Amino acid sequence: MPAPTVKPVASKKRKNVKEAAVPSSKRRAVADPDRADATANIQELEDQISESRKYYNNIATLISMLSTDEAAKKPNMAVAVALCRVFSRLIAGGNMTETSRAAENEKVIVAWLKERCREYQKLLLSIIRESDSSSQQITALTLCLCLINERATHLPGEDIQVWSSGLFKGVFESVVEATNGQAVLSEFIEKTKEFEDVRYFTFMQLAEYATTERSSETIDLLISILSASDSVPGPEHEFESLYTQSSQKNKKVVSVNSQKKRAQDAWLAILRNNLSQSQRKNLLRIMVHNIEPWFNRPELLMDFLTDSYNVGGATSLLALSGLFFLIQEKNLDYPQFYHKLYSLLDADLLHSKHRSRFFRLMNTFLASTHLPATLIASFIKRLSRLALNAPPPAIVAIVPFMYNLLKEHPTCALMMHRNVRPESLKAQLEAEGMDDPFDPSETDPVRTNAIESSLWEIETLQSHYHPNVAAIARIISEQFTKQFYNLEDFLDYTYQGMLQAELGTEDRPFKRTPVVEYQIPKRIFTDRLLEEDGGQDTAPGSLVRELWGFA
Template sequence: MASIISKKQKKKENYTLKELKSLGCDLLSSRAHINNLPLLLSFISPQSPPQFVVEALLSLQSFFTPLLSQLPSSSSSSSSSSHPSSAKRPRSEEEEDNDDTKKTAEVDEDPEVVFKAWLRSNFDEFVKLLLDVLDSDQSEDTLRDIVLGTLMEFVKLLNAGRFHSSIYNRILNAIIHSAVETDVFLDILNSKYFKFIDVRYFTYISMEKFVKTLEASAVSADKTVMENSETENESKDSMELSIRKIYQVLSRIPPPQKQAEKSDHEMWSGSDESSSEKPKEKKKKNKDQDSNLLSPTTIAKRMKLKFTKAWISFLRLPLPLDVYKEVLASIHQTVIPHLSNPAMLCDFLTKSYDIGGVVSVMALSSLFILMTEHGLEYPNFYEKLYALLVPSVFVAKHRARFLQLLDACLRSSLLPAYLAASFTKKLSRLSLSVPPSGSLVITALIYNLLRRHPTINHLVHQEPVENANEANLEDDEDNESRPKTNKKLGIDYFNSQETDLKKTGAMRSSLWEIDTLRHHYCPPVSRFVSSLETDLTIRAKTTEMKIEDFSSGSYATIFGDEIRRRVKQVPLAFYKAVPTSLFEDSDFPGWTFTIPQEEGKC
């Protein structure tokens, strides 16, 4: 047996491309050359030269394509359904028992049935070999494109005009578990196949299945005590890699549109139906397949549900931190508008918002959408938002979106006075420790807050009052009059470390920090503060600042604005004589600023 295999292997290696093409032509011409089929299959391998793989693939695809409708559902399927006489009349149990042996013998001895079963087993092997070539790191990108195209043709044709989800699921499974970068496959799928509605539909179904498999493996890994830490780390790394690939697939699928155009309903499985069929036969065929065939309209209605299930299942996985941040950065645009019920994300978003730091900043955008558009109630929302106001947020990557949302969250005129005062005072204190770009946006935010909430305008210039009673010093959110203050200059009653917004003491403080910005070392900051010296109580004479004009500022933008700024007057200094020292002797009596020359040197 070993000698026969070695002989075949040697013979295979000695084949030329011309001889391989001749084998394919002989196979297509007559059944007499059917033994060429296994030989051609042996060339479908990642180790074979690409041109040999392509030649064998083309011959085998041409051979199997006309036979797909005749192949049994599997290589081991029963062939009793192929006999039309079996459906003539009901048979009694006694007749069936008497004919069991005879019928089995007839089926086993039917050469046509045996031949088709053999063809089916070879076709299954062909698909398996194509998947091996597809996910091999030895294959070239051009070869992967050809192989994927062949597999997708089988997805279209194998199931009698219906989408063959089993083969497509195996394709996606090979992509997810391949050592090759997912982008190589996704570029092909996105450019050629994701435009078809049924491909997108079954992609969501497959992704949900993969996620459930990962969930099950994660639960079993948690319950099992790993004796070898290296095995545990390898399992964790493998799971993280699979999660990243699933996310890449989900993020590349075009989301379902609210008002899909006619072109968006085009189906891959129905794009190659034979136009030679008679209308009556075609109508009868479609009627027979109504129970199994999904129409484009039906798929479009179900698409949002499959989209929702796939994403909600994915978000339950233990996402790596980098994937977690990517999801939060785009979920408000790519996921929430297309969910069947966006409120299903409330647990994921509130949990993310409670984490703190950058993750909370990135979760704020989606949480704000759920609160304003979908009726989500979040009792501690403003306390959490207040806790996010730290100096680092003004240099974060997503600071522009966060600052715009901060302004939007504080826009309501129904906010209590103590809450508006606490945010105003916290921002004012931060203006002393953030970069100049942060001071500019903070000034704009405070300006908007003072204009929207007249009850806190006393913070701009709060004067101390003598003999004030401590009982009158407590904050009263319903009293719009100016609170009294002790005549203790240099004392700020605002507690920046307090987390309870009712106890911060902001209503008893003043915006002295903004006054210090008049003398800021950065000229644009001092000029901007001076330009806002207007009476904010007269709303008709003022307009709100657009935070988006300042939210993405940096040293580079400030410097760019300064060099483009036209200066009318430039201060100049003239000296009657060229100075010989940095300071005048008269400025520092008793000090000398001349450098004595060493002896021997000129």
């Protein structure tokens, strides 16, 4: 190269004149020839390995260039890519396959190549774990998968071993344990969604990895990997999207039952691990659509669902749909289902963000006309009692729900008719009061005596301060001419929505003038105004004035 004789002179002149003013991008451009020389050197070493076996020591040279002290965080990816090409050629050419008739020196060479390949694989895994650059982590992941493909395709006996206990196991663990590894995790998830054999062996590795108790952050990563695999293969599914051709010969990989079995084992390992409360709730939310379809034996979920159902609060609400699915579709027996469902009806439920979800589920649970009237009456009465202290958006959903139950179960209409009394009886009740036979402390919905009670709570709500609540409460006192109410029209009401509905009707006249204070009072806590000049008020006053100073 003739340039070196001129280059030092030019660089010496620039150094004194205006090197400090050169932008960083220009300074990097000046160093490009050195980078080009390094790239050419790497390419030359790679080409020599392809030419003759006498240059195999170049492999150790390339590995030494990659395995520096800062290689994991700031690796030379050009060397890593060159080594991947080198080992791919050696594997495909049979140079890393040991035959029984090979000479002793051939066996030594093959053993040496395998050792260098393992050393290279460890470096790639360390890059995935520790690199500061997400692009370098993704590149190292791609190189690992390329090696897996070559080993599974060309090395005899490694079509399963490289996936189950070989390189892929290290890849999975490195991706999960990578620092700042969100990007490489997303890339790995895309591979599991695209290739069905990668997904199969991911299930296998995850089930084994999750048998050991893991941290909450690690469990979140494992759940995200499993949740991404939401397309369950059907009975007639044909496995065509495979990363390695050798997977087509593996009957377990291309079997729907085997795929579901691996996913089932992986989910069970997660469910049996150290789950936090938020993780348990997240799993319950996706139970019916993402988890249960993967199970060949859904009854294995029974323990997890019943334990979650017994926790109480929002966790029990989220466990309802999964538990009811097992009861309805898989004929599993849970005798205390309605007993537990009744216990979930409390004041906290009507203020919960899961209120709409609960009403949708309860509408399904109580839809059967074969349920006893005493049971339905208990739910109606419990809801009417809770409505007394419920927020208006909850009452708006409760009353139509009760209407539909009364329509489906005419026997419970006696509770409604008991609200209609002669004037003489009304006067007597107002004077002497009434004992409600309903027992709110009874936990068994069949023994609450709700069927002997009445719906006086709903009649009370007809005088509610909110006009919409009062109007909808009156449907219980009117003739039941409507077949049923669509519950979805009432479940998503909020304070903000109800307020906007009132404020949005500016042209609607008031039926009566609202009662407001038209004159601001001059005093509240004192019997006489305090003197404006700071004098003391000597008039007798309340205890509040004695304890507080209002000057």
